[in-house]
Amino acid sequence: xISHMGHKADVEHTGAGRGTITFRxxxxxxxxxxxxxxxxxxxxxxxxxxGVQDVITRHLLRFxxxxxxxxxxxxxxxxxxxxxxxxxVDDYLRAHCTPAGELLTELAETTREATGxxxxxxxxADEGALLEMLVRLSGARRAIExxxxxxxxxxCIARALPADGYLLACDVSSEWxxxxxxxxxxxxxxxxxxxxxxxxxxTLRALPEEPAFDFAFIDADKGNYPRYYEExxxxxxxGGLLVLDNxxxxxxxxxxxxxxxxxxxxxxxxxALSRDGRLDVVMLPVRDxxxxxxxx
Ligand SMILES: C[S@@+](CC[C@H](N)C(=O)[O-])C[C@H]1O[C@@H](n2cnc3c(N)ncnc32)[C@H](O)[C@@H]1O
Numbered sequence: 114x115i116s117h118m119g120h121k122a123d124v125e126h127t128g129a130g131r132g133t134i135t136f137r138x139x140x141x142x143x144x145x146x147x148x149x150x151x152x153x154x155x156x157x158x159x160x161x162x163x164g165v166q167d168v169i170t171r172h173l174l175r176f177x178x179x180x181x182x183x184x185x186x187x188x189x190x191x192x193x194x195x196x197x198x199x200x201x202v203d204d205y206l207r208a209h210c211t212p213a214g215e216l217l218t219e220l221a222e223t224t225r226e227a228t229g230x231x232x233x234x235x236x237x238a239d240e241g242a243l244l245e246m247l248v249r250l251s252g253a254r255r256a257i258e259x260x261x262x263x264x265x266x267x268x269c270i271a272r273a274l275p276a277d278g279y280l281l282a283c284d285v286s287s288e289w290x291x292x293x294x295x296x297x298x299x300x301x302x303x304x305x306x307x308x309x310x311x312x313x314x315x316t317l318r319a320l321p322e323e324p325a326f327d328f329a330f331i332d333a334d335k336g337n338y339p340r341y342y343e344e345x346x347x348x349x350x351x352g353g354l355l356v357l358d359n360x361x362x363x364x365x366x367x368x369x370x371x372x373x374x375x376x377x378x379x380x381x382x383x384x385a386l387s388r389d390g391r392l393d394v395v396m397l398p399v400r401d402x403x404x405x406x407x408x409x
Pocket of ligand 1 (some may be wrong): 236260337
């Protein structure tokens, strides 16, 4: 399997039944014994860690045609959770937002069942409610989202748009986004959502450079945040709102020990946004950090 992954990543055999597979933003070491294979994955952030684990899991399951295997990942020693708000206050605030409702709650549950640990990428109910509130308050009609996953945040955005509203939803994964469709349909918003599968940067760059959107949400690969921001701002109408998720990267944006591409990209975009004369910017201590940027 290690050799096979050489098409997708840097691989190294480090001994009998041992090796490492290195991806752009993470790595996995493998050590086999007679009964089991011990995997240790590490990555620059939780999303990347989940990505590494997902690729490894899928390859293992594909290779294990002769035998039944199970791939279990235990929780990382330190996750992305940043405790900005004391846990008791956090519980209290979650309990005092408008409840997510049956459909979103079911989508969150389906996502957990279908994607396992990757479900941690989904926006939480309170962040979803914030997105919905922002779309309604801004009166947006045309929105764009970078990073759909199983469609939770898309649903929050789409249902806050008017009936003739439009959401361009961008993601690379047909597998994860296929979970979204039935929920969008049941919410009666699937006709407002234009799902484009492919690298979001290509989708963005193919759009005319005119201010066609009133709302944008970035929640995808962190290394591309500066590029997404550069492409989106010219396409945002005056008064339009750009929202960026995970701007703290678990607090590591403050830690000079983290110098990989993703962390540098996030620092760069945070700095550029705060100095951008076209925008009014507020960074909120919501979950992993949410920035609101309103185009003047
Ligand atoms: C954090 S998840 C999005 C979560 C989603 N907003 C939600 O609330 O459920 C990030 C998503 O970005 C997608 N993604 C990663 N790299 C991408 C790229 N280059 N272009 C488009 N989507 C990408 C992944 O497939 C994943 O679904």
